[in-house]
Amino acid sequence: xxxxxxxxxxxxxxxxxxxxxxxxxxxxxxxxxxxxxxxxxxxxxxxxxxxxxxxxxxxxxxxxxxxxxxxxxxxxxxxxxxxxxxxxxxxxxxxxxxxxxxxxxxxxxxxxxxxxxxxxxxxxxxxxxxxxxxxxxxxxxxxxxxxxxxxxxxxxxxxxxxxxxxxxxxxxxxxxxxxxxxxxxxxxxxxxxxxxxxxxxxxxxxxxxxxxxxxxxxxxxxxxxxxxxxxxxxxxxxxxxxxxxxxxxxxxxxxxxxxxxxxxxxxxxxxxxxxxxxxxxxxxxxxxxxxxxxxxxxxxxxxxxxxxxxxxxxxxxxxxxxxxxxxxxxxxxxxxxxxxxxxxxxxxxxxxxxxxxxxxxxxxxxxxxxxxxxxxxxxxxxxxxxxxxxxxxxxxxxxxxxxxxxxxxxxxxxxxxxxxxxxxxxxxxxxxxxxxxxxxxxxxxx
Numbered sequence: 001x002x003x004x005x006x007x008x009x010x011x012x013x014x015x016x017x018x019x020x021x022x023x024x025x026x027x028x029x030x031x032x033x034x035x036x037x038x039x040x041x042x043x044x045x046x047x048x049x050x051x052x053x054x055x056x057x058x059x060x061x062x063x064x065x066x067x068x069x070x071x072x073x074x075x076x077x078x079x080x081x082x083x084x085x086x087x088x089x090x091x092x093x094x095x096x097x098x099x100x101x102x103x104x105x106x107x108x109x110x111x112x113x114x115x116x117x118x119x120x121x122x123x124x125x126x127x128x129x130x131x132x133x134x135x136x137x138x139x140x141x142x143x144x145x146x147x148x149x150x151x152x153x154x155x156x157x158x159x160x161x162x163x164x165x166x167x168x169x170x171x172x173x174x175x176x177x178x179x180x181x182x183x184x185x186x187x188x189x190x191x192x193x194x195x196x197x198x199x200x201x202x203x204x205x206x207x208x209x210x211x212x213x214x215x216x217x218x219x220x221x222x223x224x225x226x227x228x229x230x231x232x233x234x235x236x237x238x239x240x241x242x243x244x245x246x247x248x249x250x251x252x253x254x255x256x257x258x259x260x261x262x263x264x265x266x267x268x269x270x271x272x273x274x275x276x277x278x279x280x281x282x283x284x285x286x287x288x289x290x291x292x293x294x295x296x297x298x299x300x301x302x303x304x305x306x307x308x309x310x311x312x313x314x315x316x317x318x319x320x321x322x323x324x325x326x327x328x329x330x331x332x333x334x335x336x337x338x339x340x341x342x343x344x345x346x347x348x349x350x351x352x353x354x355x356x357x358x359x360x361x362x363x364x365x366x367x368x369x370x371x372x373x374x375x376x377x378x379x380x381x382x383x384x385x386x387x388x389x390x391x392x393x394x395x396x397x398x399x400x401x402x403x404x405x406x407x408x409x410x411x412x413x414x415x416x417x418x419x420x421x422x423x424x425x426x427x428x429x430x431x432x433x434x435x436x437x438x439x440x441x442x443x444x445x446x
Contacts (some may be wrong), residue, residue: 004128005201008124008185009124011123012124017140020144021150022170024149026167026169027151028147028151029170035161037094051104052098053107054393056108057109057386059108059115060111060384061385063116064381064383067381069378072116072119072186073114073120073185076120076181077124079109079112080177081108082188084178086169087168091164091167104268106177110390111385116382119377119378121179121386122377130362131304133307133362133365134302137278137300148295171305241375248427257391258391258420261391261395261399262357262360263388268399270350277335277336278342280339280346285378288350291350292357296353299358310370314363315376316362316363318423321422321425324353324414326351326416327348328413329414332408340414356417393408
């Protein structure tokens with residue numbers, strides 16, 4: 001299989017795999033570590049994870065802002081190093097306040113690295129970013145599965161030493177990711193390419209100041225002559241480079257927060273609903289999570305064709321709406337008394353929300369880049385990263401509300417996401433402006 005982005009594209013896949021192996025190790029261990037090693041109670045663990053997750057919301061915009069100002073490769077490596085240091089620091093204390101501060105730094109780095117990795121992939125793969133994103137998600141899912149399976153095997157021992165070892169493994173994965181990052185090349189920055197290309201096309205821009213003739217003595221003004229009429233053309237308006245003033249992009253990010261809710265469905269909604277409100281066997285729950293991973297690994301790359309262009313990505317939002325609605329209805333049906341109907345409904349729901357996850361990932365990657373000015377990609381993608389970060393904090397509340405309401409709650413949940421897809425479809429329509437009409441700046445164009 002040809003990997004977009006050449007050698008650096010392949011290295012980034014290895015980085016994503018290693019990173020997710022560590023995340024799988026810690027994801028399966030975190031609650032047990034804080035319970036049996038740090039000695040925290042249930043309420044304290046909930047507060048620690050919730051508060052540190054909220055602190056991480058600042059990671060995407062901060063990382064994106066820095067990425068537009070400093071070289072991306074060392075910045076990403078530094079963030080990986082911070083994550084490693086935060087993980088190792090958890091071993092040094094059992095004090096809740098210190099654990100909260102350390103976990104907040106780790107969460108900040110985790111959210112920032114996600115945006116920086118996406119930005120690096122966008123710059124390296126360029127026009128093939130949709131296909132590359134699909135391959136990268138496949139590698140990440142494989143890494144998460146490997147880490148989770150390794151943790152499951154190790155946790156059979158159930159000792160504090162094992163919990164500490166898994167945390168150290170998580171930290172080492174970040175160290176290895178940082179080392180691999182430093183072996184990558186620095187991707188071309190659209191901001192620098194735009195500036196260079198403008199100078200190349202208009203060398204006089206770097207010459208004498210306006211109003212000074214190149215043949216005149218320094219400081220002598222050369223006014224318009226009869227043969228050279230005064231210029232009357234005004235420069236074209238530049239697109240907004242501040243995402244916080246771009247109301248269209250902010251509205252797009254707000255809709256993204258809702259469309260990322262499939263993550264909370266799998267982390268909280270589906271397992272809790274299956275156990276509390278259905279007659280399906282409890283053993284089905286882990287199998288549904290395995291089904292999610294298998295489907296993503298098998299079909300994310302083929303699904304990339306639905307996001308090869310901004311127009312294709314926008315069109316994908318309509319079938320995505322139908323899939324979200326199907327998933328909500330399937331969860332409502334799973335409340336039937338029959339174990340067979342319940343199991344079938346849960347399996348259909350898991351399949352539908354996995355398809356939604358893949359479709360949305362494909363469309364989101366393309367639109368989040370296409371709507372951003374090339375000279376401010378980092379800042380814009382940082383703001384876009386807020387959608388997923390906020391969802392991780394409020395998403396559990398949304399799915400819990402659907403569970404509390406019952407079957408009608410899930411139907412309303414699916415209908416609400418479908419409506420949000422339609423709203424985003426209208427929001428990102430091509431208005432004839434740069435955002436969805438002009439291809440991004442690439443090395444080959446200059």
